[in-house]
Amino acid sequence: MKRLLILGAGTAGTMMANHLRHQLPAKDWEIDIVDEREDHYYQPGFLFLPFDIYTPEDIIKPIREFIPAGVNLINEKINKIAADKNHVEMANGDQLTYDILIVATGAKIAPEEIEGMNGSEWHKSVFDFYTFEGALALRNKLRTWEGGKMVVHITEMPIKCPVAPLEFSFLADSFFKHKHMRDKVELTFVTPLSGAFTKPKATDALGHLLDEKKINLVSDFAIEKVDEENKKIVCYDGREVPFDLLVTVPTNKGDEVIGRSGLGDDLNFVPTNKATLQSKAYQNIFVIGDASNIPASKAGSVAHFEAEILTENITRYIKGEPLKEEFDGHANCFVETGGGKALLIDFNYTHEPVEGTFPFPGVGPLRLLKESRMNHMGKLAFRWIYWNMLLKGTHIPFVTAEMQEAGKHFN
Amino acid sequence: MEKVIAGKTVSVNDEGYMTDFKQWDKEIGLAIAQEQNINMTDRHWAVISYLQDEYKKEVPLSIRKIRNSNVVDIKEFYQLFPQGPLKTAAKIAGIPKPASCI
Numbered sequence: 001m002k003r004l005l006i007l008g009a010g011t012a013g014t015m016m017a018n019h020l021r022h023q024l025p026a027k028d029w030e031i032d033i034v035d036e037r038e039d040h041y042y043q044p045g046f047l048f049l050p051f052d053i054y055t056p057e058d059i060i061k062p063i064r065e066f067i068p069a070g071v072n073l074i075n076e077k078i079n080k081i082a083a084d085k086n087h088v089e090m091a092n093g094d095q096l097t098y099d100i101l102i103v104a105t106g107a108k109i110a111p112e113e114i115e116g117m118n119g120s121e122w123h124k125s126v127f128d129f130y131t132f133e134g135a136l137a138l139r140n141k142l143r144t145w146e147g148g149k150m151v152v153h154i155t156e157m158p159i160k161c162p163v164a165p166l167e168f169s170f171l172a173d174s175f176f177k178h179k180h181m182r183d184k185v186e187l188t189f190v191t192p193l194s195g196a197f198t199k200p201k202a203t204d205a206l207g208h209l210l211d212e213k214k215i216n217l218v219s220d221f222a223i224e225k226v227d228e229e230n231k232k233i234v235c236y237d238g239r240e241v242p243f244d245l246l247v248t249v250p251t252n253k254g255d256e257v258i259g260r261s262g263l264g265d266d267l268n269f270v271p272t273n274k275a276t277l278q279s280k281a282y283q284n285i286f287v288i289g290d291a292s293n294i295p296a297s298k299a300g301s302v303a304h305f306e307a308e309i310l311t312e313n314i315t316r317y318i319k320g321e322p323l324k325e326e327f328d329g330h331a332n333c334f335v336e337t338g339g340g341k342a343l344l345i346d347f348n349y350t351h352e353p354v355e356g357t358f359p360f361p362g363v364g365p366l367r368l369l370k371e372s373r374m375n376h377m378g379k380l381a382f383r384w385i386y387w388n389m390l391l392k393g394t395h396i397p398f399v400t401a402e403m404q405e406a407g408k409h410f411n
Numbered sequence: 412m413e414k415v416i417a418g419k420t421v422s423v424n425d426e427g428y429m430t431d432f433k434q435w436d437k438e439i440g441l442a443i444a445q446e447q448n449i450n451m452t453d454r455h456w457a458v459i460s461y462l463q464d465e466y467k468k469e470v471p472l473s474i475r476k477i478r479n480s481n482v483v484d485i486k487e488f489y490q491l492f493p494q495g496p497l498k499t500a501a502k503i504a505g506i507p508k509p510a511s512c513i
Contacts, residue, residue, distance in 0.1 A: 192473075206513070
């Protein structure tokens with residue numbers, strides 16, 4: 001009996017457990033999945049929780065509900081991966097040996113990377129919305145906040161769901177309008193990049209949104225520290241942005257287990273072949289989702305497309321066949337723009353998001369890179385798809401792992 | 412689109428960033444630097460080589476990378492390339508500026 005071990009029962013790990021239990025004969029392969037937590041969070045919901053659009057019940061379910069029969073869920077903390085010995089050391093002293101390891105330990109915020117960020121103002125006037133606790137604390141704050149300077153801020157790239165901070169700004173604009181207090185809020189978007197949009201086609205198509213919504217932009221802002229006392233963020237070049245309410249996306253890092261195991265880069269992301277998803281250091285270790293260092297977006301849709309290719313590659317690896325070098329960085333994301341509208345973007349390593357139709361070339365019904373109510377309905381419907389299809393590894397009809405070029409206006 | 416820089420025809424995007432790193436050479440880098448009003452010194456070139464090496468390894472550019480580079484500290488980096496040093500240095504190096512997905 002051989003053992004395949006999956007570390008992390010988030011979006012990517014859970015999908016792999018479901019795919020592989022179908023693929024690998026139970027008489028030959030034991031499959032175990034390890035996660036220290038009991039709850040699975042629908043992370044896209046963290047964007048909606050602060051604005052009272054979703055409730056905690058909408059976005060939390062037990063991990064156990066999504067692990068298929070025939071896969072053991074091990075609810076323990078991991079100490080480290082001993083890759084040279086093909087085993088994982090658990091915090092309780094157990095050793096789990098493996099033939100194949102899938103690392104799906106994700107990414108998480110590290111506010112301690114910036115001086116003053118998670119000090120005395122943390123979750124008082126300085127908030128994140130990339131954790132359940134942060135999003136909930138921000139919801140409670142916004143319920144009674146009377147206005148002032150709201151600053152939405154990205155610390156450094158890469159981050160999970162790179163468009164979420166912009167979506168947050170757009171939803172905040174709608175939220176305050178709806179509460180008849182938009183005139184009491186000065187909304188500013190602060191980014192380390194050269195602008196809110198950085199790709200030429202998206203800049204052309206969407207550049208007007210910030211003006212339209214009266215959101216100020218501060219770009220090329222490399223944060224040095226949060227000045228808690230004077231409530232401002234300070235850039236290395238000396239610029240300062242004052243805030244009453246700072247909504248920041250802290251540095252994102254891979255799990256500390258990766259660092260402790262010596263398997264990561266300086267942000268604890270695992271160096272991974274971007275086309276095959278095999279780790280660069282060990283042939284029997286594969287990496288999926290936010291845990292890897294591949295230059296794709298850190299997003300659930302990316303993990304979904306990766307899962308289809310990784311499943312194939314693991315069966316090939318077991319048979320001793322060459323791996324498929326087919327992962328193209330495909331991502332497909334709904335982007336909330338406020339006022340009950342959203343965009344849809346579809347892109348990969350080599351193609352930036354462009355206008356067009358999706359999923360049927362020339363037909364749609366969804367329009368790419370254009371605001372519409374239908375795209376917003378798509379984003380809301382996606383929560384159902386996530387819980388009922390995506391995690392279970394059910395193929396989403398008409399949406400292929402490799403990005404389609406037909407129906408897109410590249411020129 | 413194409414542009415003539417230092418007498419050579421190279422591919423660039425709308426913002427003047429080169430789109431084919433293989434076309435880059437030091438004379439082109441120097442000409443782009445002049446457009447940006449930067450007088451290149453050995454220190455500037457040390458940073459440019461570092462960024463190019465990281466780009467070849469597919470490591471994304473960030474201030475953190477600069478801080479941990481042992482080539483230059485953040486203060487000097489801002490002195491060498493004032494105003495948006497990452498995007499300015501990237502342009503001179505013939506590599507894409509740091510970007511998001513849209």
